[in-house]
Amino acid sequence: MSQRIGYYPGCSGAGTSMEYDASTRAVCARLGLALQEVPDWSCCGSTPAHTVDHVLSAALSARNLELAAEAGLETVTTPCPSCLANLRVAGHKMEKEGFRNQVKALLETECASLATVKSTLQVLLEDVGPEAVKAKVVRPLSKLRVACYYGCIMNRPPEVMQFDDPEHPMSMDTLLEACGAEVLPFPLKVECCGAAAGMPRKDIVTELSGRLLDVAAGMGVDAIVTACPLCQMNLDLRQGQVNSARGTSHAIPVFYFTQLMGLAMGLSSSEMGISKLAVDPKPCLEQAGVL
Amino acid sequence: MRIGVFVCHCGSNIAATVDCPSVAQAAKLFPDVVFASDTMYACSEPGQDAIIQAIKEHRLDGVVVASCSPRMHEPTFRRALERAGLNRYMLEMANIREHVSWIGKNKELNTVKATELVRIAAAKLRLNTPLYANQFDVTKRVLVIGGGVAGIQAALDCADAGIQVIMVERDTSIGGKMAKLDKTFPTVDCSSCILGPKMVDVAQHPNITLYAASEVEEISGYVGNFDVKVRRRATYVNWDACTGCGLCMEKCPSKKSYDAFNEGVAPTAAIGISFPQAIPKKASINAEFCMKLQKGKCGVCAKICPTKCIDFEQQDTIVSEKVGAIVAATGYDLFDWTVYNQYGGGRYPDVVTSLQYERMMNASGPTAGHIKRPSDGKEPKRVVFIQCVGSRDKAVDRPYCSGFCCMYTAKQAVLTKDHIPDSDSYVFYMDIRSPGKGYDEFTRRAQEQYGVQYVRGRVSMIYPKGDVLVVRGADTLAGTQVEVEADLVVLAVGIESSKGAPHLAEKLRISYDHYGFFMEAHPKLKPVETNTAGVYLAGCCQGPKDIPTSVGQGSAAAAKVLTLFAKDKLESDPQISRVNQNRCVGCLKCTMTCPFGAVKDVKDRAGNTKAEVVETVCQGCGICTVTCPHGAIQLQHFTDNQILAEVNALCQPEMEF
Numbered sequence: 035m036s037q038r039i040g041y042y043p044g045c046s047g048a049g050t051s052m053e054y055d056a057s058t059r060a061v062c063a064r065l066g067l068a069l070q071e072v073p074d075w076s077c078c079g080s081t082p083a084h085t086v087d088h089v090l091s092a093a094l095s096a097r098n099l100e101l102a103a104e105a106g107l108e109t110v111t112t113p114c115p116s117c118l119a120n121l122r123v124a125g126h127k128m129e130k131e132g133f134r135n136q137v138k139a140l141l142e143t144e145c146a147s148l149a150t151v152k153s154t155l156q157v158l159l160e161d162v163g164p165e166a167v168k169a170k171v172v173r174p175l176s177k178l179r180v181a182c183y184y185g186c187i188m189n190r191p192p193e194v195m196q197f198d199d200p201e202h203p204m205s206m207d208t209l210l211e212a213c214g215a216e217v218l219p220f221p222l223k224v225e226c227c228g229a230a231a232g233m234p235r236k237d238i239v240t241e242l243s244g245r246l247l248d249v250a251a252g253m254g255v256d257a258i259v260t261a262c263p264l265c266q267m268n269l270d271l272r273q274g275q276v277n278s279a280r281g282t283s284h285a286i287p288v289f290y291f292t293q294l295m296g297l298a299m300g301l302s303s304s305e306m307g308i309s310k311l312a313v314d315p316k317p318c319l320e321q322a323g324v325l
Numbered sequence: 326m327r328i329g330v331f332v333c334h335c336g337s338n339i340a341a342t343v344d345c346p347s348v349a350q351a352a353k354l355f356p357d358v359v360f361a362s363d364t365m366y367a368c369s370e371p372g373q374d375a376i377i378q379a380i381k382e383h384r385l386d387g388v389v390v391a392s393c394s395p396r397m398h399e400p401t402f403r404r405a406l407e408r409a410g411l412n413r414y415m416l417e418m419a420n421i422r423e424h425v426s427w428i429g430k431n432k433e434l435n436t437v438k439a440t441e442l443v444r445i446a447a448a449k450l451r452l453n454t455p456l457y458a459n460q461f462d463v464t465k466r467v468l469v470i471g472g473g474v475a476g477i478q479a480a481l482d483c484a485d486a487g488i489q490v491i492m493v494e495r496d497t498s499i500g501g502k503m504a505k506l507d508k509t510f511p512t513v514d515c516s517s518c519i520l521g522p523k524m525v526d527v528a529q530h531p532n533i534t535l536y537a538a539s540e541v542e543e544i545s546g547y548v549g550n551f552d553v554k555v556r557r558r559a560t561y562v563n564w565d566a567c568t569g570c571g572l573c574m575e576k577c578p579s580k581k582s583y584d585a586f587n588e589g590v591a592p593t594a595a596i597g598i599s600f601p602q603a604i605p606k607k608a609s610i611n612a613e614f615c616m617k618l619q620k621g622k623c624g625v626c627a628k629i630c631p632t633k634c635i636d637f638e639q640q641d642t643i644v645s646e647k648v649g650a651i652v653a654a655t656g657y658d659l660f661d662w663t664v665y666n667q668y669g670g671g672r673y674p675d676v677v678t679s680l681q682y683e684r685m686m687n688a689s690g691p692t693a694g695h696i697k698r699p700s701d702g703k704e705p706k707r708v709v710f711i712q713c714v715g716s717r718d719k720a721v722d723r724p725y726c727s728g729f730c731c732m733y734t735a736k737q738a739v740l741t742k743d744h745i746p747d748s749d750s751y752v753f754y755m756d757i758r759s760p761g762k763g764y765d766e767f768t769r770r771a772q773e774q775y776g777v778q779y780v781r782g783r784v785s786m787i788y789p790k791g792d793v794l795v796v797r798g799a800d801t802l803a804g805t806q807v808e809v810e811a812d813l814v815v816l817a818v819g820i821e822s823s824k825g826a827p828h829l830a831e832k833l834r835i836s837y838d839h840y841g842f843f844m845e846a847h848p849k850l851k852p853v854e855t856n857t858a859g860v861y862l863a864g865c866c867q868g869p870k871d872i873p874t875s876v877g878q879g880s881a882a883a884a885k886v887l888t889l890f891a892k893d894k895l896e897s898d899p900q901i902s903r904v905n906q907n908r909c910v911g912c913l914k915c916t917m918t919c920p921f922g923a924v925k926d927v928k929d930r931a932g933n934t935k936a937e938v939v940e941t942v943c944q945g946c947g948i949c950t951v952t953c954p955h956g957a958i959q960l961q962h963f964t965d966n967q968i969l970a971e972v973n974a975l976c977q978p979e980m981e982f
Contacts, residue, residue, distance in 0.1 A: 201666030219672065221788030249790055 039157065040107030040149055041069035042098060044117035044263075045077050051114075051263035053307025057292035058113045058154055060306070064170060064299050065162050072102045072110060078120040081230050088127065093140045095124035100141075102149035113154040113292070115188040115262045118195075121151040126194050153188060155261055155291070156197045159205040164212035172300040174214025178322040181220035181255045182206040182291070183246065183269070185227065185262040200224070206261060206291050213298035218253050222246050227268040240279035243268045247276060247284045256318045258288045266290060271312045287315035297324040326451055329360040329385040330443060331376055332421075333367035333392035339426040344436040348391065348421075351440045355447045359383055368398050373405040380409035387411070387450045391419040391443045412455030414899070414962055417446040441975060448974035452967045456899035461941055463549040464649040465890045466491065470541055470829070473501020474872060475864025476654030477523050478879030479886075483652075484532035486887050491646050492527065493555055494537045496585075498603035500524055501656050505586065505680060507687040507694075509872060510736040511767035517602055517689075524604040537605055542643060544832045547941055548859030549649045549895045559639040560609030561618070562596075566634035569598060569606035573626035573635070582614035584691070588681040590699070591691035596626050596635075601689055610635075650859045650886045653833060653843060654879065657820040657865035660715025660723060667786045668714070668816060674700040675794055676787060676814045679733060686740055696744050698813055701792070705812030708741050709796045710734045710752045711784045716819025717755060725840070727819035728869040731758045734817045735768040738777040751778045751809050753798050761871065780807060787814055820869050833860050842868050853882045861885050900962045901943035902950060908957035909935045915949035915958050924949055924958075 041062075047055035062069050075098050083091035099121060102110045112118050125148060128134040138145050152160075158167070184203050192200040201224060207217045227246060228239030246269065250258050260266045270288035277283055293306045303325060308315055319325035330352040334340035345363040352361040360383045366372045367390055376388060388411070390402050395418040403413035419442035429435045465488055469480045472494035480490045492499070503509075504524070506516035527533055536555055543554040574597030584593035586600045595614040598606055608626075616623035617637055627635035659680060663671035675698050677685070688694035698705050712734055716727040731754065738750040752771075757779070759765045771777045782799035789795075793810045800807045822841030830837040835855040836844040843866050846854040853861050861882040864875040889895075902915075902924070911934030916924040923942035929935050936958060938949075947960040956965050 199666055202670055221669075221790075225786075249788070252791055 038068045038070055038107070040102040040105070040110035041071050042075055042110050042112040042117060042121070043071065044112055044114040045080065046114055046263040050267060051290070053310040054113055054263055054266070054290045054292065057290055057296045057306045060301050061292045061296045061299065062154070064296070064301065065158070065166060067157070067162065069111070070105070070107060072098055072107065073105055074101060078117045080116060080120070084120065084123070089133070089136045089140060091120065092124040092127050092133070093137045095121045096128065096137050096145055096148060097141060099125065099148035099151070100143060100145055103147040107149050110149045110151050111154050111157045112151065113261070115153065115185055116264065118151060118153045119187050122194050125151065153197065155188065155205050158209055164208050167209060167212040167295065170299045171213050173298055173324045175210070175294060175298050175322050175324060176214045178215045178318070179218055179254065179256045180210060180215050180259050181218050181250045181253060182210060182223060182259050183220060183265060184223050185260065185265040186224055188261055189224065206259060209295065210259060210291060213295055215294065218255055220250065220253070222249050227265045229264055232268060232272065236275065237279070239268055239272060240276045243272060244276045244280045244282065247273065247286060248282065250286060251284055255286065256321070257315070258286055259291045259294060260288055261291055273313050285313055287311060287313045287318050289315065326357045326386045327359045327384055328357045328387050328389060328447055328450055329376070329379050329383060330358055330389045330391065330447065331367050332361070332363040332443070333372070333390065334363065334365050335392060335422055336366065339392070339422050342426045342430060342432050342435050343421055343439045344432060347436055348439045348443060352443050352447065355444055357451055358447055360385065367392050368401050373401070376402070376405050377409040380406070380411060385411070387415040387417070387453060389417045389419060389443060389446045389450055391421045391439060391446070393422040394420050414456040415450070415453055417450040417453070419443045419446040445971040445974045448970040449967045452964065452970055453962070456961055458896035458899050459940060460894040460896055461549060463890060463892065463895050464647050465489070466646070466648045467886050468493065468551070468553055468646065468648040468651045469654060470651065471501070471654035471656055471864070471866070472499030472527070472535070472537070473654060473656045473864060473875070474503045474520060475656070475875040475879040476501070476652065477527055478876045479652045479654060479863050479883045480533055481523065481526055481530065482880050482883030483886055484530045488532065488886065488890060490533045491648060492533060492535045493539050493541055494535070495540055496599070497538045497560065497607070497609045498599050498605065499527060499535065499537065500602070500604065503872060504600065504602070505588070505683060507683050508736060508740060510732045511761070511763040513736065513739070521602050524602065528604045535605065536644070538609060541829065541832060544651070548889070550941065551648050551651060551859065553646045553648055555644050555646060557642045557644060559641050560607070561612070561635065561637055561639050562608045562610065563634040563636050563639070564605065564607045566632045567607045568632055569608065570631065571598060571608070573608055573630055574598065576625050576629050578623065578625060579614050579616050582611045587684045587691050588678065590681050590684050650861065650889055651833065652861045652863055652882045652886065653829070653835070653866050654863040655823045655826060655829060655866040657869070658823050660819045660821050662714050662816050662818045664721055665714060668711070668784070669787055673787065673789055673794065675812065676816060679730070679737065679815055679817045682737055682815045686737070686744060696741065703812070704745055706745065706748050707809070707811045708748060708750050708813045708815060709809055709811040710738055710750065710815045710817060711796070712752065712754045712817040713783070714816040714818045715821070723819055723821065725869070726758060728758070729871040730817040730819060731768065732761070732764055732871065735771040735777070737815065739771050739775050742775045742777070749778070751780060751811070753780050753782060753784050753796070755781070755783065761873065782807070820865065823866060826866060833857065835860055842866065853878055853885055859889065897940060898945060900945045900960070901940060902938045902945070902947070902958050902960050904936045904938060905957045905959065906935050908955050910955060910957070911935050912954065914952045914954070918948050918952045920946070920948065
């Protein structure tokens, strides 16, 4: 299987979550997905743009989608749920003629064809499939008990995302199971971690992320698996803050799902950027036999 | 012909947007119209008297009434014509309310359209001929479909009046949902104690034939003379011999069968009687779980049965019955709440439905009346009730209110306190809807006397934390988020139409709504009738209802049946197709297109094939008349010439506006 597919790393992939970007590229390559980066891509608008101006926000995303289409890429995938949300919402809103015309005026282009967007999670589940993943696994993650955490926007709103169940998604669970992990039923898999409130209101993040860590720890997990750079940061980098704010002593490593998939497929921990994680993942990975 | 035209104001319903006097004025110029007037309410007593007066004074041969839909008052005006000595079919109605005044605001254009409708009605009336109804016999037996409390009431009322009743019940026992309830609101009396005797009455009544474990297979015929085929499902037990001793269910080695009566709270044996008060009290086998039927091994029940009534070879049988009327009382099903993934979607054992909870509280239920958590069997101390699950929720396509959940939740909260005095109950609600007699007082008592905590707001999520469930919702009165830790969560699931209801509606030729509930003939004035003569409704098949309303409707349906049967002969509708034998060439295209099989082929004296309409089967739809290449078959009251006259009246070349 060799399929050319557009790739949109997003700003965090180029900065705070380089290990997500690197592991995504490596895992896709291993699975025969030829990713082609969208040429000259720019920021999707991230969190601020759509709170200020919907047209401007859509224009930022539309530019990227148009560039992809011009490069002959019908589908673009992005690992970041926030980028995914912006790119998909732009496509969704531009189905309305009036809105599309405003975006066109701003971009001074025709927006004749726009690429469709899927999360990397969706592409791996639907285009590759758990069977193909299983076939590539050389070091199964057996003995590793994980909780899959999707975050609040990966599957929501359902009419825009049109992938998996908005209240009880199973795509990441399925992929991790294909890699041999024991996936525990995590009841808070679509809860909010506090997201960008970490800057202005740290108390909100410590409360919301703390709750996620409490429940996961109560289930006896070895690790939490995420699909969102912001979720990963709140749970991993801020775990110390959460502990001191709530008087807990959690030490749960928080991986990107692509990192664990890569390790299971025999890719090295340096390729997967394991050293970039804040909470020490070594004991857990050694116990799982993938380090 | 001398025609009279009456234009109705319908108060301001029509007159506000149609110039009625000028419509009447214009009508005076139409051919054969000798009298025209406008009137405030044509359907009122003075209105009808004025019509009768004008018929006599102006020697009218026919009447046009321009008013509301003929569905509303055509029978009224037909009766008025008869009182004046005219044939009832010498009436035409122009619908200038639903078709004009209610849908357009431009008075000038409305007046033109109203005048047009009167014009075509008058043109058609000129070709009307008197029609006379035939009479036919009535089979004074009634079919009751569904053995819940509504069906039971309808059946008993009819049977007590001396009518033969055939009751068809899908389950192996009658009793319906009410038999599963522990107590009933607001009196908190034992459900099976008040329903049980009625069930026994059904079994013992000499006028009632009960077919349990049966379904209606086919219905043909018409009011007064329906032919019904009933499929009696194989139960693998000879019910004539079974004494209901229950020995088989004790000895059956397969104990994993789904217990439908107990809502799956605990499994049961593959053979058995669904509950102790079952009527008929006969055993039946759940083939899916029977080792003998699945794998050919076992047969323990057959060996130990004292009356040798087990029959593994039993097949479905079909019985035919003739009835004159049908009462549909097929009840409801519970909404499948597992679509609510935020409430666990069926994954958390300690989240149960209201009906499961009802079985857990019932002394004859699987826990012998002790409330136990399904996960570990412990007695819960904090119970949270969540209302409106699959009710008033557009997201799951159930925007309607199920009506009785507020009450049964209050009842269950009260009973929880009775069962476990040191327990705390919480109810998450949207609004408390308790409009029945003694109902609101009951919900108040739950709060004030039993200390049930009512929290106004929807629950957004339930998640397990250790061995408790965290229920997160909003308190919209306090404007805060709330989290309650619960040992047990009870979902007040809403109702939806019974499975297969639309399928049955098609067999009965009655309408059903988007949600599968059967449609009444008029939401206010004909609540138990349907648009198909001789078919009546009772209970939740028509929409959500509590027990008193279902019983009341059961009795109402019975009253309608008895009214129908009070006549020895019924009149047929003469608005049916007739064949002009001279014109008919015997191509029989009409027999092929008739959806009711009402046209048959006959031979005339010369041996030529001709078509003939079976009067009692013809429904007057008119499909045959458009099929006939020679215009030999004509629908009385709607002949080709009458319809052409209407078209010609509307398309006059000289008409100007």
